[in-house]
Amino acid sequence: MSAIPKEEYLVKCTSACAGCSSSLCLRYVLKAAGPDSVLVVPACCTSVIQGIYPGTAMNVPVYNIAFAAAAACASGMSNAFSALGRETNVIVYAGDGGTVDIGIQALSGALERGTNFLYICYDNEAYGNTGMQRSGSTPLGARTTTTPGGKPTAKKDLDRIVEAHNPPYMATACSAYPLDLYKKVKKALSIPGPKFIHILAPCPPGWRYPTEKTVEMGKLAVKTGTWILYEREYGNLTINGPSKTAMKRPAPLEDYINGQGRFKNLNPEVLDLMRQQVAQNIQRLSREEAGVC
Amino acid sequence: MLTIATGNKAVAVAVKAAKPGVVAAYPITPQTEIVEQIAEYVTDGDLESRYVPVESEHSAMAACIGASVAGVRAFTATSSHGLLYMHEMVHWAAGARLPVVMANVNRALGPGWNTWAEHTDAFSQRDTGWLQVFVGTVQEAYDATLMAFRIAEDERVLLPVMVNLDGFALSHIMQSLDTVDIGDFLPPYRLPHAIDTENPCGYGPMTGPADYFRFRWDIERSMRDARGVIAEVEQEFRERFGRSYGPTEDYRCEDADVIVVAMGTLGKEAEVAIDRLRDEGIRAGSMRLRWFRPFPDLDLAGREVVVIDRDYSFGFGGVVAHSIRSKTGIVPYSVIAGLGGQEVTYNDIADFVRNRRPGEETWFGVNDHV
Numbered sequence: 002m003s004a005i006p007k008e009e010y011l012v013k014c015t016s017a018c019a020g021c022s023s024s025l026c027l028r029y030v031l032k033a034a035g036p037d038s039v040l041v042v043p044a045c046c047t048s049v050i051q052g053i054y055p056g057t058a059m060n061v062p063v064y065n066i067a068f069a070a071a072a073a074c075a076s077g078m079s080n081a082f083s084a085l086g087r088e089t090n091v092i093v094y095a096g097d098g099g100t101v102d103i104g105i106q107a108l109s110g111a112l113e114r115g116t117n118f119l120y121i122c123y124d125n126e127a128y129g130n131t132g133m134q135r136s137g138s139t140p141l142g143a144r145t146t147t148t149p150g151g152k153p154t155a156k157k158d159l160d161r162i163v164e165a166h167n168p169p170y171m172a173t174a175c176s177a178y179p180l181d182l183y184k185k186v187k188k189a190l191s192i193p194g195p196k197f198i199h200i201l202a203p204c205p206p207g208w209r210y211p212t213e214k215t216v217e218m219g220k221l222a223v224k225t226g227t228w229i230l231y232e233r234e235y236g237n238l239t240i241n242g243p244s245k246t247a248m249k250r251p252a253p254l255e256d257y258i259n260g261q262g263r264f265k266n267l268n269p270e271v272l273d274l275m276r277q278q279v280a281q282n283i284q285r286l287s288r289e290e291a292g293v294c
Numbered sequence: 295m296l297t298i299a300t301g302n303k304a305v306a307v308a309v310k311a312a313k314p315g316v317v318a319a320y321p322i323t324p325q326t327e328i329v330e331q332i333a334e335y336v337t338d339g340d341l342e343s344r345y346v347p348v349e350s351e352h353s354a355m356a357a358c359i360g361a362s363v364a365g366v367r368a369f370t371a372t373s374s375h376g377l378l379y380m381h382e383m384v385h386w387a388a389g390a391r392l393p394v395v396m397a398n399v400n401r402a403l404g405p406g407w408n409t410w411a412e413h414t415d416a417f418s419q420r421d422t423g424w425l426q427v428f429v430g431t432v433q434e435a436y437d438a439t440l441m442a443f444r445i446a447e448d449e450r451v452l453l454p455v456m457v458n459l460d461g462f463a464l465s466h467i468m469q470s471l472d473t474v475d476i477g478d479f480l481p482p483y484r485l486p487h488a489i490d491t492e493n494p495c496g497y498g499p500m501t502g503p504a505d506y507f508r509f510r511w512d513i514e515r516s517m518r519d520a521r522g523v524i525a526e527v528e529q530e531f532r533e534r535f536g537r538s539y540g541p542t543e544d545y546r547c548e549d550a551d552v553i554v555v556a557m558g559t560l561g562k563e564a565e566v567a568i569d570r571l572r573d574e575g576i577r578a579g580s581m582r583l584r585w586f587r588p589f590p591d592l593d594l595a596g597r598e599v600v601v602i603d604r605d606y607s608f609g610f611g612g613v614v615a616h617s618i619r620s621k622t623g624i625v626p627y628s629v630i631a632g633l634g635g636q637e638v639t640y641n642d643i644a645d646f647v648r649n650r651r652p653g654e655e656t657w658f659g660v661n662d663h664v
Contacts, residue, residue, distance in 0.1 A: 037491050041360070054505055057496035062489045064363060065498035066356060067382050073353030077316055077360030077368065078489075080344035084315040084366050089491055107356065110349030 005183055006032050010060040017050045020205040020212030022176035022219060023123040024050050027094060029179045030121060031061060033186035038090035039064060039078060043071035043104060045096030046130045047123075069103045071095050072111035075118045083117065090119065090190055097124040097138035101157045112166035112195045119189050119196040122159065125204035133207040141278070142271040143263045145207075151264075151271065155278060163197045164233065171197040172232040177219025181230060181241060188232075201228045209262025218260065226251035226283050238290050248283045299471040301435045301464035305371065305397045305457065306331035308439035310341045311476045312395075315366025315483070318346035318357035322376040323409045324461040325399040329371055351376040355383035355394070362392040363497065365488040367443065370394070373461060374401035374415045381419065387454045388423025388513065390498060391487065393446030394454040397439065400428075400558065400604075401461040402634040410635020411460040413557060413605040416586070417613045423513045425455040425520055426586040430543070430562040432469035435459050437537055438584075443480055444527050450519045452485075458586075460604075462635065463559040474535045517588045524585065541590030543582040546572065550579030552647055553594060555618060556602040557583050560632055560643070564602070567643035578647050583614065592622055599626035600650050602643065606630055611655060627651055631658035 010031035017024040023046055031038070040063045042048060048065060052058040066074040071093045079091045095104060100122040108120060127145045128134040135145040137157035144151050163171055170192045174182040182200065189196035203218040205211065210218055222228040223243050230241040240248065254276050258264045299307065305328050309317070317336070319329040335341035344361075348354045351372050358368040372380065377398055387394045402412035416426055425445065429435045435457070442455040459465055489497075501509070524541070532538040545565045547553055554564045561582025571578040581592070599622075603612030610616065615628035627650040632638045636659065646658075 036494075039364075039489055039491065049500060051496055051499055054496065054499050054501040057494070057499065059496065060494055062491060062494045063496045063499070064360070064489065065496070066359070067386055069352060070356035070359075070383060070386075073318075073348060073350075073356035074360035076346055076348070076353070077318055077357030077362075078364040079360075080316050080318075080346055080357070081361040081364035081366040081368075084344050085364070089489075106349060107353050110353055113349075114347065 005029070005180070008032065010036070012058050012060065015050045015058040016052065017046070018206055020215040021046070021050070022204070022215045023047065023125060023202040025179065026123055026176045026182060026200050026202055029183045030092065030094065030186050033183045034090050034092060034190060036061060037088070038092055041066060041071050041075045041078065041091065041093045043095050043099040044068040044130065045099050047094055049130060068099055069107055071099060071104055072107040072120060075120070076111045076114065076116045079116050079118045093118065093120045095120070095122055096129065097122060097126060098128045098136040101137040101159045105162070109166065112163065112168055112197070116195050117193055119186070119198065121198045121200060123200045123202040125202045125207055126156070127207050129204055129207050141275055142267050144265070145263070151267065160199055167236060168195045168197055169235055170233070173228065173230055174198055174200045175219045175223055175228055175230060176200060176202050177216045177223065178230065178243060185232065207263070210260050214260060221252065221257040221260070223247055224252040225254050225257040226279050227254065227257055229282065229286055231286065238286065240286060240290050248287055251279065251283065254279060295473050297471050297473065298468050299432055300327065300466050300468055301432050301459045302327035302399070302466065303331060304432045304436035304471050305439050305459070306335070307471070307473055308436045309369050310335050312367065312369070312440060312443045312480055313341065314343055314369040316344045316346060316357065316361035316368045317370065318348050318354045318361070318368070319370045320348055320351050320354050320372070320376060322373045324401060324465045325371045325373040325376070325397065327465070328397055351380040352383055355380040355387060358394045359383060359387050359390060359392055362394050362485065363390065363489055365483070365485060367483045368394050369396070371397040371399070373399040374403055377415050378403065378418060384419050384422045384424060389509070391452045392454060393443070393452055393485070395439070395442045395446055395457070396454065397457045397459065399461050399465045400458050408634040409461060411463045411559070411604065412633050412635070413458070416456065416458050417605050419456070420587060423453055423517070424587065425453055426458060427455065427584055428458045428557045428586060429464070429584070430559055430582055432464065432467065432471050433537070434539070435464065436471055436473065437531065437539065440476060440479065441527050441531055445520065445524055447483065448523045449486065451516050451523050453513065453516055453520065458558065460558040479534060520588050521590070539584065541585045542592065543584060545580045547579035547581055549577055550597060551577045552598040552600060552650065554578065554580045554600045554602065554643060554647060555583055555614065555626070556580070557586070557614065558604065560602055560604060560638060563638070563640050564643050566640035567647065570640065570644045571647055576647065589617060589621060592618065594618070594622050594624055598650065598652060599624050600629065600646050601626045602629045602631050602646065604632040606633065625653045627653070628655040629658055630655065
């Protein structure tokens with residue numbers, strides 16, 4: 002951790018909920034990016050966390066933009082900086098609803114156009130800012146305010162959608178592994194073109210677990226193989242340390258599920274389906290890394 | 295340099311002269327030629343600009359917003375459904391005080407699909423905080439586009455400007471075009487609130503009622519100030535390049551008993567109708583409304599007024615007729631004509647005057663009295 006700069010770009014006492022992992026992540030993202038960076042933020046929890054005008058909790062410029070428009074706005078910004086001969090980092094920091102649902106078209110367009118920017122999706126698996134409605138990123142079985150009986154369909158596989166655009170760099174990360182996230186942001190910003198990082202960001206009020214368990218919850222997501230940490234550089238897959246072990250001997254899924262109120266009273270058939278999904282995902286990525294597929 | 299061009303080409307030539315750092319656009323008929331031409335300029339090296347071929351109009355305006363606040367001049371062009379699709383970002387550009395310039399080639403809205411001229415698309419964006427100018431000739435499309443950048447970027451304005459030209463009736467019509475060497479007519483782009491990583495600020499964060507209200511008033515104040523800025527810029531344009539414009543283009547209005555108010559190409563066509571009416575001894579004049587936002591003060595006192603609306607607000611009436619009534623107190627004869635490219639000849643316009651019924655509304659060709 003000693004490599005991580007002491008400078009803070011997200012000041013203390015923001016209006017984030019207690020135990021908010023997305024603001025922990027943002028802290029490390031900004032430390033990796035440094036001061037010559039602009040954050041583009043669509044409607045999401047970070048719209049609130051950054052504070053109320055005329056204040057700001059950030060030590061970098063933050064450009065707030067409409068829900069569907071983050072990647073497109075960043076496109077314009079990135080092209081403008083290029084026209085001005087500036088190398089300022091343009092970083093989108095968007096939630097899962099703003100990415101997998103309403104913002105997917107703009108993201109797809111920006112990736113396809115080869116936009117020089119870093120798009121980070123911090124994924125708390127629901128519309129957190131509006132009070133936990135289901136998003137396309139909500140996992141199977143999870144209760145939200147609009148899926149009170151549990152979500153009947155699976156989580157949208159954002160990473161495979163992004164992968165289909167062949168960006169030079171993409172990675173997954175998790176708030177429980179900040180050094181891993183820091184290194185990934187550093188690496189992403191050293192590569193020209195479109196970069197993408199998908200961070201799993203557990204959310205105490207949304208997932209209904211005690212605030213002090215936020216790091217533990219992220220670790221369990223990785224240890225059970227529910228969330229796999231990896232990178233793709235120019236298409237080449239590397240599974241990262243913690244997930245290597247987890248993929249060989251995943252912890253029981255219940256370790257992750259049982260601590261969360263959103264999965265309370267889960268139908269055993271749904272739990273079984275969830276296990277199958279985890280196993281399939283592990284198998285797919287293992288085979289790919291081994292060069293089998 | 296004297297040449298011949300379509301309305302679309304005239305806009306593209308003006309944009310080339312304005313040298314935007316970023317042009318972000320999505321194709322839509324009848325605007326497409328503008329961005330095709332600009333893409334060609336960029337590819338051929340005639341315009342040093344980043345052409346961002348976005349995947350939607352919503353993204354076109356979002357990209358222009360990002361570019362503009364990052365510190366470069368930004369341009370886009372659209373029409374009809376494209377304008378409506380970007381509506382959210384049209385508001386955003388004005389609220390963010392960004393001097394984006396957009397050409398809107400006025401076109402009807404579906405269903406049914408119709409690519410011909412109508413002004414309802416632009417009027418649907420009336421309350422967004424954009425300045426809107428409507429042009430009537432190819433030359434004016436060029437001149438107004440050049441002036442749009444200068445007006446938008448003036449620190450007393452800092453609001454986006456929409457240059458409107460009629461689909462096909464002007465966008466695809468060839469007329470003479472006199473292009474100019476703009477010299478320093480457009481100063482280098484300077485945005486006082488451009489993103490500065492040395493001075494990090496939050497842009498558009500959560501804002502309480504008191505500050506929000508103040509920001510809205512500031513837009514209105516700038517919109518009011520824009521009247522004076524437009525007059526200054528049009529005056530300077532006349533001095534530099536010899537062509538003169540104002541909030542309206544008046545034709546034989548001085549001694550007129552009855553004045554036809556129209557916009558865009560119908561406003562130009564009205565001039566021919568006026569000559570006919572004058573030959574018959576009817577003292578008529580025409581007033582082509584150029585600026586719609588900010589809405590100008592009109593001198594119509596003591597005259598009868600016939601308003602031709604190429605638009606409609608369902609359940610209310612013609613937008614221009616009602617605007618004039620509300621601004622001047624005059625109750626005009628309201629003619630709804632030309633929707634979806636309906637043909638309206640100068641003879642038809644002369645008939646509107648001959649058969650005028652002040653206070654009434656007529657849908658030309660449907661329930662008209664002519």
